[in-house]
Amino acid sequence: MSTTTTTALPTGLTTGTWTIDASHTEATFTVRHAGISKVRGTVAVTEGTITVGENLEATSVSVTLDPSTVSTGDANRDGHLKSGDFFDVEKFGQWTFVSTGVREEGKKHVIVGDLTIHGETRSVELDTEFNGTAVDPFGNTRAGFEASVVISRKDFGLTWNAALEAGGVLVGDKVTIALDVSAIKS
Incomplete structure (x- = not known):
């Protein structure tokens, strides 16, 4: 006889469909540069849905991001990231998480x-924090979440690099991705 464990939803989170509000949601990344500093950037979350079930195990998330929106504060670097050396946005125009x-x-x-x-799919685990719910001035019930994961960019076919004269490489392999999500109850 097997038993199935179910986990109650966090207080304030109710069942149903929550649509991710792209204008109030941000995906950021951080990667080591030249072994001594970090480059930070953003990629737009274009759409997403959180389907909250009766319990945590019955809940699901799907999100789409647009790598052509990458922004690091430097137009030349952003252009390089969009090129075939990195994201190849002409060929791989969206990223997804399901x-x-x-x-x-x-x-x-x-x-x-x-x-x-x-174009590469890998299983990842996002450490996630539920930040609660609130009703905005327009009557929308919103839920807030923060999530993060560290990935190896090489696992996703992002292998471009340059050797440094003193040793090491220009771009680190480990990338921290952080999400700050606002979702509206449908």
Whole structure:
């Protein structure tokens, strides 16, 4: 006889469909540069849905991002990132994340899912924090979330690099991705 464990939803999060508000949602990334500093940037989240089930295990998430919107504060670097050396936005015009499971770990939640970047799909685990709900001045019920994951860019076919004269490489392999999400109850 097997037993299925179900985890209650966080207080304030109700069942139903929540649409990610792209204008109030941000995806950022950080990667080591020349081994001594970090480059930070953003990529636009264009759409997404959080379907909240009766319990945590019955909840799912799907998100689409647009790599052609990459912004690091430097137009030349952004152009290089959009090129075939990195994101190849002409060939790979969107990134996606589709959850395969949600679980509670201590005081946080972990969303497991398939992340597709540059045509490569890998399973990742996003450490996620539910920040609560609020009704905005327009009567919309909103939920806020923060999530993060560290990936290897090489796992996604992003292998361009340049050797440094003193040793090492220009672009680090580990990339931290952070999401700040606002979703509206449909």
